[in-house]
Amino acid sequence: IKLPSALLPVIDHLLAKKCRPVVVGGYLRDSLLNIPSKDIDIEVFGLKELDQLEQLLIPFGKVNSVGKSFGVVKLQCGDLETDFSLPRREKKIAEGHKGFSVTLDGTLSFAEAARRRDFTINAMGYDLAEKKVLDPFNGRVDLKKKRLDIVDPQTFIEDPLRLYRAVQFAARFELTPSKRLLDLGRQMVEKKMLDELPKERVFEEFKKLLLKAEDPLSDSP
Secondary structure, eight states, rough: OOOOOGGGHHHHHHHTTOOOOEEHOOOOOOOOOOOOOOOEEEESSSSHHHHHHHHGGGGSEEEEEEEEETEEEEEETTEEEEEOOOOEEEOOSSSSSSOOEEEEEETHHHHHHTSSSSSSSGGEEEETTEEEEEEEOOHHHHTTTTTTBBBBBHTTSTHHHHHHHHHHHHHHOEEOOOHHHHHHHHHHHHTTGGSSSEEEEHHHHHHHHHHHOSSTTTTTO
């Protein structure tokens, strides 16, 4: 995959410090689909503390730790803003999207870190050290078959908003939801899991559906 030139010195610095930066999430997915994207997320393996990551990034621009509780720091390089994070585990301990206990762990394998993600197509990574795609949950196959499938049923239901995300992803990328996604979605609705979601978060998913999908209603699950 191709990264903006402004990020290349940052990546080289992380590699020189024996870190393992991995491009994750939508930027990799969109790159594989040849869709332009500006949202870059890089997960950095091999560090013990978030402060270490911050110190490594400071020479390259303005560092914003607004997402520190989730192990995320933002680096502003000119007009480019990039999210850097440490691998983490999440456990649901209360209602709402903030009701998670987050444990940062730079020693996690990529597969362990990716298990908390929603869909297989979002659980891939591009290892910038080895220059290869990491795909423990076969997201690339699902992308090729135009199938939308979940990574883990247990982690999926911890954030009910993911069901709305499934709707807009299916429409935007013309994907067919898997049977287990549809079955799990019905169970979540029957158990009224979606009732805890604030209207603002739901609105954002509908906005993506309406503004980014060519035909918003055609492939919704």
